[in-house]
Amino acid sequence: LELDRIKTGIPHLRKMMIRAVAILSFATLAAAFAPAKNGFATGQRAARAPLKGILVPPGESVEDATRSFYIFFVFGNGGLTLGISQVPRLLGRLRAGLALGGGKSLGGPGLSTSVPAPLLLYPETPSVADLEAIVKSRKLDDIEKFIDSGPKDNYLASKGYLTFPAFEEAFTEPKFNRLATRVVFDTFNGCQNVVAPEKASEAIAVYRKEGVTGPTFTGSVVSAKAGNYSAIATFAFLMWLIIDLIWEEAQVAFFS
Numbered sequence: 001l002e003l004d005r006i007k008t009g010i011p012h013l014r015k016m017m018i019r020a021v022a023i024l025s026f027a028t029l030a031a032a033f034a035p036a037k038n039g040f041a042t043g044q045r046a047a048r049a050p051l052k053g054i055l056v057p058p059g060e061s062v063e064d065a066t067r068s069f070y071i072f073f074v075f076g077n078g079g080l081t082l083g084i085s086q087v088p089r090l091l092g093r094l095r096a097g098l099a100l101g102g103g104k105s106l107g108g109p110g111l112s113t114s115v116p117a118p119l120l121l122y123p124e125t126p127s128v129a130d131l132e133a134i135v136k137s138r139k140l141d142d143i144e145k146f147i148d149s150g151p152k153d154n155y156l157a158s159k160g161y162l163t164f165p166a167f168e169e170a171f172t173e174p175k176f177n178r179l180a181t182r183v184v185f186d187t188f189n190g191c192q193n194v195v196a197p198e199k200a201s202e203a204i205a206v207y208r209k210e211g212v213t214g215p216t217f218t219g220s221v222v223s224a225k226a227g228n229y230s231a232i233a234t235f236a237f238l239m240w241l242i243i244d245l246i247w248e249e250a251q252v253a254f255f256s
Helices: 002-032 062-098 128-135 138-149 164-169 178-186 197-210 215-255
Strands: none
Touching (some): 062 215, 128 178, 128 197, 164 178, 197 215
């Protein structure tokens, strides 16, 4: 039910964000072409002292700022639209992961890592017994088998790659914990939903040898989430960069 609400809400959120970008774009263009006392705002103007921004070079002329604004606006607006359209997908993955808590568990001690479970964006600390049940399952002796029987919902899945939906489908029996299934798969390829079967098999061989409390598995759990955080931070920085460039050039060109 929770996942159904997520799937229902994401398209509406995406539409709202695209509309917000469209409104912001229209407002900026309206300000750019608004009538001024001496003609149109885009006409000839005397040089004005630019605002001190973060990225715009000091002393930039109005003409240069106007030219730069339209370049950044045209190319940056497309990037912003694509970037904002990814936000619902990221939020959907986060909520889907948090919804995995509270399932049936074998109990016992939780997995001990250098980072607490909440900072790893898991709803609770996964049980060592639940993780061992996944790693030691004989199903993983032949990963190709449940790749063939799993859903082919994307191009890589149709080319023989292991996807999380196929992995999850193989461990739907009540004795397997849903959160543990997600955690084990996250270690294969840094929280991505697709991985080469050879890479997954190599990881499973190491986990079986060391156990899930060994340094390889616990380190992979932390590094996978660290990579996830890094990707989100890079995404947020690029979004801020585009918005700041457009806004600072607009300030110099039209509002200073």
